[in-house]
Amino acid sequence: MHELIVYLEPNRTCALRHCLDQFLLETAPRFYLSTAIKYPPHVSVTGFFKVNSQLELNSILAAYDGALTSTNDFPTASLTPLLVPTTPPTALSSKHLLLPVTVPACLHDRLTQCAYDINKAMSVHIRPKRMDHISLAYWDEPQATPLETDAWLAWCNGPEMETMKQEMMHQLGSIDDSDTSWAIVLYERIHQGTAVGEKHQFQELSRWLIS
Numbered sequence: 123m124h125e126l127i128v129y130l131e132p133n134r135t136c137a138l139r140h141c142l143d144q145f146l147l148e149t150a151p152r153f154y155l156s157t158a159i160k161y162p163p164h165v166s167v168t169g170f171f172k173v174n175s176q177l178e179l180n181s182i183l184a185a186y187d188g189a190l191t192s193t194n195d196f197p198t199a200s201l202t203p204l205l206v207p208t209t210p211p212t213a214l215s216s217k218h219l220l221l222p223v224t225v226p227a228c229l230h231d232r233l234t235q236c237a238y239d240i241n242k243a244m245s246v247h248i249r250p251k252r253m254d255h256i257s258l259a260y261w262d263e264p265q266a267t268p269l270e271t272d273a274w275l276a277w278c279n280g281p282e283m284e285t286m287k288q289e290m291m292h293q294l295g296s297i298d299d300s301d302t303s304w305a306i307v308l309y310e311r312i313h314q315g316t317a318v319g320e321k322h323q324f325q326e327l328s329r330w331l332i333s
Contacts, residue, residue, distance in 0.1 A: 123172055123173075123174055124172065124173045124174075124179055124310050125170055125171075125172050125310060125311045125314075126170070126171055126172070126173060126179075126182070126308060126309065126310055126311075126327070127166070127168055127169070127170050127171070127308075127309050127311065127324075128167040128168040128186070128233075128306065128307070128308050128309075129162075129164035129165065129166065129167060129306070129307050129309065130164065130165040130167050130197060130223075130225065130253060130304060130305070130306055130307075131162065131163060131164045131165065131304065131305060131307055132163065132199070132302055132303070132304060133303045133304065133305050133331070135303070136299075136301050136302045136303050137297040137298055137299060137301060137302070138199060138297060138299050138302045139163065140297075141293050141294060141296075141297050142163035142221075142256065142258075143162075143163065144293070145258065145289075145290055145293060146158060146159050146161075146162075146163060146258070147159075149286075149289055149290070149293070150258065150259060150286070151319075153259070153282055153283075153285070153286045153289075154259065154274070154277055154278075154282070154283075154286075155318055155319035156259040156260055156261060156274070157257075157260055157261055157262045157263055158219075158257045158258055158259050158260055159319065159321070160315050160319075160320065160321050160322050161257075161321075161322060162324070163256050164256065164307075165197070165223050165225070165253050165254070165255065165256055166251040166252075166253065167233050167250070167251060167253055167306065168237055168248050168249060168250060168251060169248070169249035169251060170311065171246055171247060171248045171249070172246075173244075173246055174245075178244055178246065179327075181240075181243070181244060182240055182244075182246070182308070183308065183327070183328055185236055185239060185240050185243075186236060186306070186308065186328070186330065187328075187330075188236075189232050189233065189235070189236040190232075190306055190330040194332070195225075195226040195228050195229035195332065196226070196304065196332060197223055197224060197225045197226065197229070197304050197332070198223070198224045198302075199221055199222070199223045199224075199256065199299070199302065200221060200222040200223070200224075201221075201291075201294045201295070201297075201299060202222075202291065202294075203219055203220065203221050203258060203287050203290045203291060203294070204219070204220055204221075204222060205217055205218070205219050205283060205284065205287050206218050206220065208260060208261075215275075215279070216260070216261050216274070216275060216278060217259075217260075217278040217279070217283055218257065218259070218260040219257075219258040219259040219260070219283065219286060219287055219290070220255040220256060220257050220258055220260075221255060221256040221258060221290075221294075222254065222255055223253070223254055223255055223256055224254070225253045225254065229332075230253055233250065233253070233306070234250040237249075237250045238250075258286075258290060259278075259283065259286060261274045261275075261278070263318055265316045265317065265318075266318055270318055303331070303332070304331075304332045305329050305330060305331050305332060306329070306330040306332065307326060307328070307329045307330075308326075308327045308328045308329075309324040309325065309326055309327060310324065310325045310327055311323070311324055312324065312325050
């Protein structure tokens with residue numbers, strides 16, 4: 123059994139990726155152990171999905187090879203992070219700090235269609251995602267205790283989350299994003315971090331450069 127996911131991410135050699143890595147590895151944990159620090163910086167192309175055999179995995183690799191043989195549809199990332207509510211506004215709504223990303227419609231449609239084609243051809247269920255942001259801080263912790271969740275709600279509705287946003291803006295303001303390049307990456311999750319702050323571990327299976 124393989125648990126897979128497809129991400130769109132800035133390449134590791136570009137300034138935007140270095141900035142986001144530093145933020146999630148060093149800056150964000152100083153503020154709060156949110157769910158975002160459990161992952162590398164990414165735009166979700168799919169949700170997690172499972173395949174049962176190497177044969178199915180090879181078929182998925184071939185499908186993305188075919189869909190991404192030639193693409194120069196470059197995504198763009200805003201350098202202005204947004205702080206948005208993730209639940210209907212109340213006194214203690216959960217909040218999401220994110221970096222907006224624009225994926226060209228042709229690339230978005232190609233990736234979505236690839237997922238649908240795989241679902242139709244195989245006994246696999248891939249959920250295409252919106253592909254419109256990189257998460258910097260949010261809460262999705264099904265194993266958290268009520269006290270841990272309440273602590274997050276209190277924190278994200280206080281002044282520190284706005285301070286975290288301003289720190290991200292400061293770090294982004296010092297980078298040159300003219301060299302930003304992107305890749306579609308297929309990962310296998312080899313360890314699921316269930317505790318708050320426990321990182322997931324991923325193995326890269328294939329990378330398609332957008333160039």
